[in-house]
Structures are given as structure tokens and as C-alpha cells.
Amino acid sequence: MADKKEYKEAGQSAWKERQAFLLRFSDTLRTYNNQHDIGKAAVEMLAKELVLDRCYCSMISLSKDQANILYQSGNSLIPPIPCTLSPANFPEPLMQSIDGPFLVNDTVADERLTAVDRECFAAISFRAVAACTIRRGKKDPVWSLVATQSVPRNWTAVDIMLLEEAAERLYGAIENARALTALAESEKKYRTLFNSIDECFCIIQMIFDENRKPVDYLVLEANRALYELTGLTDVIGKRMRELAPAHEQFWYDKYGEIALTGEPARFQHEADALNRWYDVYAFPMGKPQELKLAVLFKDITERKHAEKRQVFLLRLSDALRPLADPFSVQNTAMELLAKWLGVMNASYFEMEGDGDSFHVAGHFKDQAKDLPERMRLSDFSDSLVAAYQSGRTVAVNDTGITGEWVKSSEIYARIGVAAWAAVPLLKHGKLVAWIGVNSNKPRVWSEVDLQTLNDVAKRTWDALERTRAEQALRDAELKYRIQLENDVKKRTRELQESRDSLQTIFDERLKAEEERNKTYLLLQKSEETASLGSWEFNRFTGQLTWSDGMYRLFDLNNTTPVTPIIYLKYTVEKSLAKAEKVIQYIQNSDADFEETLEVNISGKIKVLRIKGTVVRNGQGDIERVLGVDQDISEMRGAEEKIKKMEQEQQLQIFRTSLSTLEEERHRISESLHNGIGQLLYGIKINMSSFRHGISEEEFNQNKAYINELLTQAIVETRRVSHELMPTTLEQFGLKSAIDDICRQLSGEIEFNCHISVQHNRLEKYMELAVYRTTQELMTNVVKHAKATACEVMIIIGTDQVKIVVSDNGRGMPQESEKADGIGLASIRSKIELLDGRLTIASEPGNGTHIEVIIPHQGLTQKPGR
Amino acid sequence: MIKLMIVEDNEVVRQGLSHLLAAEAGIAIVADAQSGAIALEKLASGIGVDVMLIDWNMPGLSGVELTSRVKLLMPHIKVIILTMHSKDEYRMQAISAGASAYVLKDLAIEDLAKIIREV
Known part of the structure; x- marks a missing residue:
């Protein structure tokens, strides 16, 4: 700002005039509330006072390079300034105006200006310019008051001072007006909002007692909704205790707490005195010491009642849901309803089929009289019946007052009903039931009450329908279950039978399958062990199939394809003709066949016996040929071995027989030579003594001696003869024959012979064998044992014969036992030919025990031996 | 004798x-034995024997075996084998064993005495 002293010096009188103008200027501006009016008036006054060609004020925004011309006034020498100028077009004035007032006496002559400045000033006809700028901070011009002339002008200090002062005052006036306008608008908006919201709003100031206990509050402000909601007409400046004396202490305490703590709170609470529920949001306002609160609240009474009703209805549904019979449903519903409404009784009436009769289906009473069991609609007034039938809810708040539904109060007084309400229930337009409640004192039935009655009626009806349906369903289910059970039983029986039958079939199949597997395995095993293989030739397809055994026989992989021709490949030359025959049989024969081939398998000659069987189908055509090939090489070898063994056995038998025969001959020869021969030789020698000159005595002695020798010779001859064929055996049996041997051999050795026969007489050859064996063993004892006693025991059992010969002689030397001793080898070989066995137990000096066992069966099987 | x-x-x-x-002239019976073993025992006892008449067939030592033993122990003793076997094989066997004569048991006593004297 220019130094005022300087201005004063410039001209005291001029300044005084200007001051007078400034006072006028301010007074004028003050008369306007509107910033635009102020602006317009200001530039007009200034243009006139300073005799300007044009005066204007502009709002500057350097960041946008924009100067908006707000108000202007002047003459036509300088045409109106465009609404917007660009500060960049006036670089020098812009630079100067940052620091202070910008003054140009002549835009053409002023050297500070740039060409651009001059050109732009010329464009808007400015020759002299004085601009006073209001800055934000130091360097940020925001607003400017500009005085211009179309001709050069020497701006005086007074001019500039006036302009600066005017700029200050104008800017202030405009800003003030703008703020007032904004405030008024804000106030207006607040009021509009204040009054337009549905919630009640008030500003209160808390009043505490000396103990800082909240005791009351003063209502400072309240909106329209509050008046509407509370029905109060004048609350501003009133105390709450004054307005609602019964207002609960809760509210004072709660608001007092918010005022003291400064903590806003939201809560729901019931105002019992007003019978309302409120949802409240309260927050502190202004300075804490002012104890002011803004309270925003709304009435949620209906919502709360609806919630309570909803809770009740849910409870009702929960209570009815598990009930299974209609009676319980109706009674329970009525009890809950009566208790919820606080009435003396509640009844559920149900219409009957005739459309007139109805009865009490469910009832709950609290100190009320009983109702008749059955009633008729026709006994009631037509208007009431019509109301019910049209589904109209009927409520009487006070039966003491007669009206549409109450013709006579006395009747109600007699039954103690002061108020009643009834809600009919229609289904498909037909009256089916209704609920009636009675109060013993007058009562204003609320919407909620009646709505609840309606809902209870519906829900009870629905529950009844449900229970009836369930009952019907249960009956049907029971019926169906019985039917189903019967069906299931029947079906189960059928299935069991079917299953048993299937099981049997399955078992049989399984068994058959097992058998088949077993047979297959057996076949495989058999094929393996018996060195055989089986095959099948399909006459229709010409396909030959081999078993694993076949491939094994031919030493081939079991995937090798085969045809009957394969026999030709493996058969040795000498069997080729037979192989061709086999192929012929397989392919064409209509009869079973058997052939033996010699084949060469991997360099080894095998003998195969091939057997084939033709299989016919139902029509009698030959379908397949089944066959078995058996490697009988080993069998052949075995047969040959057996044959050889048999031959060897035969030879052995022959040798043994021959040997026996020889022995027998030798024995007979011995008997003849040593026995009879010697006797006869002895007789012959003695007969040599009969010579001439022999004395009679000597003759008689010799004669007697020769006679004795002849007798001995006869006995010996008989013995030999007997030995050759034991006649005793033939005539008197084995026992007598053995006894005979005992007798004959007893002498130096005492023979004790026992024979036990548990079996009928043996076959003749067997008897002879037993006899000969015993005889030879005993003869051996006589000849070699040097015994004094010998036990002989023969037991003829059912399946074997046992011969035991036991002596007390010298025993056998060990080597003799190995060599079977003298004569024992021949006995042993003969016994072995009879499948028997001979065992010897002997110790030197302790006698010999020989046991022979000959099986009986063997004898009968080999009678020829 | x-x-x-x-x-x-x-x-x-x-x-x-x-x-x-014993009744034959020039022959003296100095001993007799029923087996080969007894005969050998008697020879060992020192009986002087010129000729032994040995039966072919005897239990224990046979006539041929006894002959072999006698001829081995006392080669001066002449042995005459007396037998009922007439086959040449028997005769050859007896001669091989050392017997001086092989005589069948059907010979007359006089002929036997003559052979005893001649061996």
C-alpha cells in the first residue's frame, strides 16, 4: 500500500474529498447483501469519482492463466472488457502487480512494457492503467481492481490511494457478502434438512444438580418430525420434566453420560410413560461446558411390536410343529394366543359341513365361563354372520357401548365380557373357522392384536391341515407298509427261492467248474506224469488243437500252429506208413482208431501210442475227433525190463528147481549109495565067508548077521522110498507127517514137535513145501548142530505159515550165517520162490533159531510154482 | 606082512x-577108523601102516581129501580108494590125489586082497 503521508502531502484537500467518498462508498456497499450488487455499485461509483473510461474488478487464477472479469463500468471510449483475459498476455503488469500497485500513465510510452504488453493494451484501448491487487500471501494475486483511461493519464498519489483503499473495502465487502450468502444458504440447507428428515431431531442442554447428577434437560431446538411424532406443540425452551413428567430417569442418565464423556451413543429403549420404543443416536454439540447434545431419534414401536409378534408367531409355530393331533394343536394355539394378548379366553371355532353349525375346536380360558360345545351361525345377527362370511375382522373395544355389533350390553355383562374381537378364516372364499378372544375389561384392539389374531388363525388352520394330512398319511403309510411288508415278504420268499435255486445252479456250476478245473489240472498233471498229450481235430474247420502235454511231447512251444501233417515231420522212416494212416484216420475216419508210431523228437526216439475217438453231433455227423498221444517209450522199456526180469525169475526158478531136483537126486543117490548100497556091500562081503570048510557055528553066525543086514536094507529101502514120497503126508496130513519126521529123527537129539493149525488144510503143494522145509531144517540139525534137544513149531495161520526150528547145539559160525550155511541156501531160495522169508538167529555155543514165514496168499496166487 | x-x-x-x-595071508589089519579125522589121529600116534583102504564117501573129510593129506604127510603109505562110483572122472580124481588104486565095492575079497598085496 502507498504511503498515506505521501498522499497527504500531495494534497490534503483532495484526500479529504476522497475520504468523504470512501465513507459514502462503504455506506453504499453496506446496503447490499449480494456480492454482485456490491461489485456493480462499487465499480460504478469508482468510475464516476475518478472519471475513468472503464473500471473493473477481476478474479485472477495464475495457475489457470485466467482473469475473470467480475464487474465493470465505464464509457464507450473503452469498450467492455471481455469476460476473460489471459494474464500471460500482460507479462510486465503481471510481474509488477505481484509486488504492488501497477501504474502506467501511457501504455505507448512506458518503456517498462514489452511489445506484447503494448499490443494487448492497444487491443483493449488502454492508454493509462492503474491496478490494485489483493494478494493471498505475498506473491499470489487473487483479485484486482483496475482503473483505465483511453488516453494517457498521470495517476496521482491520491488517485492511487483511493483506488487501493477502495480495492480493500470492496474485496472485504464482497467476501463478507459471499460468506453471508454461503452462511444463509448453509442455514437454509440445514433447516431444510432439519425439517425434512423423518427422524426426530432436537438439540438439548443437560441440567445437572450439585452432585453432577443429570436431573433434566432443556429443549433448545426441535424439528418438525418431533412435533409430529410426539404430538407436542411447543417444546423450544421447555424442560423435559415439564413436558413429560413421567419420562424415565434412564433418559436423563443416558444423555447426562454422553454430555459428560463427550462420547456419542446409539441405543434402543422403551419409553414406558409414552408407551413407545425409540431408536436413538445422541452426540455432544458445541463446547463441552455448554453440555449440549444433538439427539436424533425415531419411533420403532411398530417395528418392536412387529418383532415381538413375529417372535410370538415363531414360538407358536415351534409349539404347533411337533403336535400330531388336531385337538392339541387347537388348544395349544389358543393358550399361547390368550396369554400373549392377556385376555381371559381364546377359542378356535370350526365350521361344520352344513355351513351353519360350528363347534369349539380349541379353547383356552382364564377365569371365563365355558362355551356351549356346538352353536349355530343362524343364532347370531345377520350382519355378524355376513361380516364373518366376508372375512371381515370384528373388534369391540367396549361392550358397554351399544353399536353395530353390540345390540345389548346386558348379555355381555352377564358373561363378563367387556371387549371382544373375532377374526374369521376363509378358505377358497368359504368360512372355515374363526378365532374369538374375550377380555373382561374394555380394551382398544390394536392393529397388531388383530393381525396377530389373523396370523394365529391361519397358522392354527395350517397346522391342523398338516396334522390331518399327516394323520391321513400315517394311516395310508400304515396301510401301505402292511401291504408293502406283505409284498416284501412275498417277494423276499420268491427271491429266496429264486436265490436258493440260483445258488443251487451256481453251486452246481461252481462245482462243475471246479471239477472241470480239477479235471483240467489233473489232465495236465496226468499228461505230464503219464507223458501224454491230448488233441482235438475239428472236422468242420480242419483245425487241430493240442493240449500243453502234446507240445511237451513234441518239444514245441505251445503257440506253434499244428496240423495233422506234423506227424509226418517227426515220424522215423520205418513208421512213415503208419503216420500217413494216422493222418488219414484223423481227417477222414468214421471209427475210433489206435496206432503206434516211432518218432524222432529233438534227436530222441520216442514211441507214441495214438488213440482217436470220433465225436458226432446231434445229426449224427462227425463233428470232432478227440485223441490222446502217449509216449510209451519208457513203458516199452519197462515192459521189456519186466519181461527180462520174468525171464530171469523163470530161469532162477528153473535153476532152483533143477538144483532142488539135483539135490533130491543127490540125496536119493546118497541114500542108495551110503545106505542101501553099503548094506548090500556089507551083505556081499559077509557072504564071502560062506566058503568051504566053514564051521557050522560060524556059518550060523554069518547067516544071522546077513539076515540082519538084509532087514536093515529093507528098512532103508522103505525109508528112501518114503523120503521120495512121504505117504503119511498124503494119507494122514501135515501133522502126522511132521510127527513121523520127529519120530524118525529122534534119537541122539530129542525133537519136540508142535503143530498148530488155524486154517483148513493147505493146498497140496503148500503142505509139501512146509513138510520138506521142516524135514530139511531138522535133518540139518541132526547133521550139523550137535544138539541134544530141538523144538519144532509149525503154525498154519489164515494168511501165512510159520515154521520155527530151535536147537541147543553149537550154533552157527558168523560166516556161515552170511553164506546161509550148509544146505540153508537151497532152503532159502526155495522159500523165496514162494515169496517167503527165512531168518536165522545164532550165536556160537548158544544154539540156532531159524524162523521161516511163507505167505498163504502168495501160494494161492502162484499155484503153478 | x-x-x-x-x-x-x-x-x-x-x-x-x-x-x-584079516583072514587073508600076508595082510595084517593094524587099525580101522570110521572117519578121516580119526584115521589121521591114529596115523599120528605112530602106528606103522603100509596100505590104507579108504572109502570115497565119508562125512567130514572125504576119501579123496584124506588121501591127499596122507600122501602129503606120509607119502610111503599106499592108498586104495574104495567106492561105489564107477565113472572114470572119480577114478582120475582119486589117482590125482595120490591113490594107488581105485576099487569098486562090487569086487570080491580075494581080488581086493590081491590088489592090497600088489600096491
């Missing part, structure tokens, strides 16, 4: 031979 020992298991034959040969 020829000192003779008779070895014969058959008692009738042994006694008959002893009785009849």
Missing part, C-alpha cells in the same frame, strides 16, 4: 572088510 588100515564110515562094511581081510 602088509600093515593095513581101513577107513570106512559104514560100520557093517568096515567090520566085514576087517573080518575078511
Whole structure:
């Protein structure tokens, strides 16, 4: 700002005039509330006072390079300034105006200006310019008051001072007006909002007692909704205790707490005195010491009642849901309803089929009289019946007052009903039931009450329908279950039978399958062990199939394809003709066949016996040929071995027989030579003594001696003869024959012979064998044992014969036992030919025990031996 | 006088031979034995024997075996084998064993005495 002293010096009188103008200027501006009016008036006054060609004020925004011309006034020498100028077009004035007032006496002559400045000033006809700028901070011009002339002008200090002062005052006036306008608008908006919201709003100031206990509050402000909601007409400046004396202490305490703590709170609470529920949001306002609160609240009474009703209805549904019979449903519903409404009784009436009769289906009473069991609609007034039938809810708040539904109060007084309400229930337009409640004192039935009655009626009806349906369903289910059970039983029986039958079939199949597997395995095993293989030739397809055994026989992989021709490949030359025959049989024969081939398998000659069987189908055509090939090489070898063994056995038998025969001959020869021969030789020698000159005595002695020798010779001859064929055996049996041997051999050795026969007489050859064996063993004892006693025991059992010969002689030397001793080898070989066995137990000096066992069966099987 | 020992298991034959040969001139029966073993025992006892008449068939040592033993121990003793076997094989066997004569048991006593004297 220019130094005022300087201005004063410039001209005291001029300044005084200007001051007078400034006072006028301010007074004028003050008369306007509107910033635009102020602006317009200001530039007009200034243009006139300073005799300007044009005066204007502009709002500057350097960041946008924009100067908006707000108000202007002047003459036509300088045409109106465009609404917007660009500060960049006036670089020098812009630079100067940052620091202070910008003054140009002549835009053409002023050297500070740039060409651009001059050109732009010329464009808007400015020759002299004085601009006073209001800055934000130091360097940020925001607003400017500009005085211009179309001709050069020497701006005086007074001019500039006036302009600066005017700029200050104008800017202030405009800003003030703008703020007032904004405030008024804000106030207006607040009021509009204040009054337009549905919630009640008030500003209160808390009043505490000396103990800082909240005791009351003063209502400072309240909106329209509050008046509407509370029905109060004048609350501003009133105390709450004054307005609602019964207002609960809760509210004072709660608001007092918010005022003291400064903590806003939201809560729901019931105002019992007003019978309302409120949802409240309260927050502190202004300075804490002012104890002011803004309270925003709304009435949620209906919502709360609806919630309570909803809770009740849910409870009702929960209570009815598990009930299974209609009676319980109706009674329970009525009890809950009566208790919820606080009435003396509640009844559920149900219409009957005739459309007139109805009865009490469910009832709950609290100190009320009983109702008749059955009633008729026709006994009631037509208007009431019509109301019910049209589904109209009927409520009487006070039966003491007669009206549409109450013709006579006395009747109600007699039954103690002061108020009643009834809600009919229609289904498909037909009256089916209704609920009636009675109060013993007058009562204003609320919407909620009646709505609840309606809902209870519906829900009870629905529950009844449900229970009836369930009952019907249960009956049907029971019926169906019985039917189903019967069906299931029947079906189960059928299935069991079917299953048993299937099981049997399955078992049989399984068994058959097992058998088949077993047979297959057996076949495989058999094929393996018996060195055989089986095959099948399909006459229709010409396909030959081999078993694993076949491939094994031919030493081939079991995937090798085969045809009957394969026999030709493996058969040795000498069997080729037979192989061709086999192929012929397989392919064409209509009869079973058997052939033996010699084949060469991997360099080894095998003998195969091939057997084939033709299989016919139902029509009698030959379908397949089944066959078995058996490697009988080993069998052949075995047969040959057996044959050889048999031959060897035969030879052995022959040798043994021959040997026996020889022995027998030798024995007979011995008997003849040593026995009879010697006797006869002895007789012959003695007969040599009969010579001439022999004395009679000597003759008689010799004669007697020769006679004795002849007798001995006869006995010996008989013995030999007997030995050759034991006649005793033939005539008197084995026992007598053995006894005979005992007798004959007893002498130096005492023979004790026992024979036990548990079996009928043996076959003749067997008897002879037993006899000969015993005889030879005993003869051996006589000849070699040097015994004094010998036990002989023969037991003829059912399946074997046992011969035991036991002596007390010298025993056998060990080597003799190995060599079977003298004569024992021949006995042993003969016994072995009879499948028997001979065992010897002997110790030197302790006698010999020989046991022979000959099986009986063997004898009968080999009678020829 | 020829000192003779008779070895014969058959008692009738042994006694008959002893009785009849004792009556023959120039023959003296110095011993008899019923088996080969007894004969060898008697020879070992120091009996002087010129000729032994040995039966072919005897239990224990056979006539041929006894002959072999005698000829081995006392080669000067002449042995005459007496037998009922007439086959040449028997004769050859007896001669091989050392017997001086092989005589069948059907020979007359006089002929037997003559052979005893000649061996």
C-alpha cells in the first residue's frame, strides 16, 4: 500500500474529498447483501469519482492463466472488457502487480512494457492503467481492481490511494457478502434438512444438580418430525420434566453420560410413560461446558411390536410343529394366543359341513365361563354372520357401548365380557373357522392384536391341515407298509427261492467248474506224469488243437500252429506208413482208431501210442475227433525190463528147481549109495565067508548077521522110498507127517514137535513145501548142530505159515550165517520162490533159531510154482 | 606082512572088510577108523601102516581129501580108494590125489586082497 503521508502531502484537500467518498462508498456497499450488487455499485461509483473510461474488478487464477472479469463500468471510449483475459498476455503488469500497485500513465510510452504488453493494451484501448491487487500471501494475486483511461493519464498519489483503499473495502465487502450468502444458504440447507428428515431431531442442554447428577434437560431446538411424532406443540425452551413428567430417569442418565464423556451413543429403549420404543443416536454439540447434545431419534414401536409378534408367531409355530393331533394343536394355539394378548379366553371355532353349525375346536380360558360345545351361525345377527362370511375382522373395544355389533350390553355383562374381537378364516372364499378372544375389561384392539389374531388363525388352520394330512398319511403309510411288508415278504420268499435255486445252479456250476478245473489240472498233471498229450481235430474247420502235454511231447512251444501233417515231420522212416494212416484216420475216419508210431523228437526216439475217438453231433455227423498221444517209450522199456526180469525169475526158478531136483537126486543117490548100497556091500562081503570048510557055528553066525543086514536094507529101502514120497503126508496130513519126521529123527537129539493149525488144510503143494522145509531144517540139525534137544513149531495161520526150528547145539559160525550155511541156501531160495522169508538167529555155543514165514496168499496166487 | 588100515564110515562094511581081510595071508589089519579125522589121529600116534583102504564117501573129510593129506604127510603109505562110483572122472580124481588104486565095492575079497598085496 502507498504511503498515506505521501498522499497527504500531495494534497490534503483532495484526500479529504476522497475520504468523504470512501465513507459514502462503504455506506453504499453496506446496503447490499449480494456480492454482485456490491461489485456493480462499487465499480460504478469508482468510475464516476475518478472519471475513468472503464473500471473493473477481476478474479485472477495464475495457475489457470485466467482473469475473470467480475464487474465493470465505464464509457464507450473503452469498450467492455471481455469476460476473460489471459494474464500471460500482460507479462510486465503481471510481474509488477505481484509486488504492488501497477501504474502506467501511457501504455505507448512506458518503456517498462514489452511489445506484447503494448499490443494487448492497444487491443483493449488502454492508454493509462492503474491496478490494485489483493494478494493471498505475498506473491499470489487473487483479485484486482483496475482503473483505465483511453488516453494517457498521470495517476496521482491520491488517485492511487483511493483506488487501493477502495480495492480493500470492496474485496472485504464482497467476501463478507459471499460468506453471508454461503452462511444463509448453509442455514437454509440445514433447516431444510432439519425439517425434512423423518427422524426426530432436537438439540438439548443437560441440567445437572450439585452432585453432577443429570436431573433434566432443556429443549433448545426441535424439528418438525418431533412435533409430529410426539404430538407436542411447543417444546423450544421447555424442560423435559415439564413436558413429560413421567419420562424415565434412564433418559436423563443416558444423555447426562454422553454430555459428560463427550462420547456419542446409539441405543434402543422403551419409553414406558409414552408407551413407545425409540431408536436413538445422541452426540455432544458445541463446547463441552455448554453440555449440549444433538439427539436424533425415531419411533420403532411398530417395528418392536412387529418383532415381538413375529417372535410370538415363531414360538407358536415351534409349539404347533411337533403336535400330531388336531385337538392339541387347537388348544395349544389358543393358550399361547390368550396369554400373549392377556385376555381371559381364546377359542378356535370350526365350521361344520352344513355351513351353519360350528363347534369349539380349541379353547383356552382364564377365569371365563365355558362355551356351549356346538352353536349355530343362524343364532347370531345377520350382519355378524355376513361380516364373518366376508372375512371381515370384528373388534369391540367396549361392550358397554351399544353399536353395530353390540345390540345389548346386558348379555355381555352377564358373561363378563367387556371387549371382544373375532377374526374369521376363509378358505377358497368359504368360512372355515374363526378365532374369538374375550377380555373382561374394555380394551382398544390394536392393529397388531388383530393381525396377530389373523396370523394365529391361519397358522392354527395350517397346522391342523398338516396334522390331518399327516394323520391321513400315517394311516395310508400304515396301510401301505402292511401291504408293502406283505409284498416284501412275498417277494423276499420268491427271491429266496429264486436265490436258493440260483445258488443251487451256481453251486452246481461252481462245482462243475471246479471239477472241470480239477479235471483240467489233473489232465495236465496226468499228461505230464503219464507223458501224454491230448488233441482235438475239428472236422468242420480242419483245425487241430493240442493240449500243453502234446507240445511237451513234441518239444514245441505251445503257440506253434499244428496240423495233422506234423506227424509226418517227426515220424522215423520205418513208421512213415503208419503216420500217413494216422493222418488219414484223423481227417477222414468214421471209427475210433489206435496206432503206434516211432518218432524222432529233438534227436530222441520216442514211441507214441495214438488213440482217436470220433465225436458226432446231434445229426449224427462227425463233428470232432478227440485223441490222446502217449509216449510209451519208457513203458516199452519197462515192459521189456519186466519181461527180462520174468525171464530171469523163470530161469532162477528153473535153476532152483533143477538144483532142488539135483539135490533130491543127490540125496536119493546118497541114500542108495551110503545106505542101501553099503548094506548090500556089507551083505556081499559077509557072504564071502560062506566058503568051504566053514564051521557050522560060524556059518550060523554069518547067516544071522546077513539076515540082519538084509532087514536093515529093507528098512532103508522103505525109508528112501518114503523120503521120495512121504505117504503119511498124503494119507494122514501135515501133522502126522511132521510127527513121523520127529519120530524118525529122534534119537541122539530129542525133537519136540508142535503143530498148530488155524486154517483148513493147505493146498497140496503148500503142505509139501512146509513138510520138506521142516524135514530139511531138522535133518540139518541132526547133521550139523550137535544138539541134544530141538523144538519144532509149525503154525498154519489164515494168511501165512510159520515154521520155527530151535536147537541147543553149537550154533552157527558168523560166516556161515552170511553164506546161509550148509544146505540153508537151497532152503532159502526155495522159500523165496514162494515169496517167503527165512531168518536165522545164532550165536556160537548158544544154539540156532531159524524162523521161516511163507505167505498163504502168495501160494494161492502162484499155484503153478 | 602088509600093515593095513581101513577107513570106512559104514560100520557093517568096515567090520566085514576087517573080518575078511584079516583072514587073508600076508595082510595084517593094524587099525580101522570110521572117519578121516580119526584115521589121521591114529596115523599120528605112530602106528606103522603100509596100505590104507579108504572109502570115497565119508562125512567130514572125504576119501579123496584124506588121501591127499596122507600122501602129503606120509607119502610111503599106499592108498586104495574104495567106492561105489564107477565113472572114470572119480577114478582120475582119486589117482590125482595120490591113490594107488581105485576099487569098486562090487569086487570080491580075494581080488581086493590081491590088489592090497600088489600096491
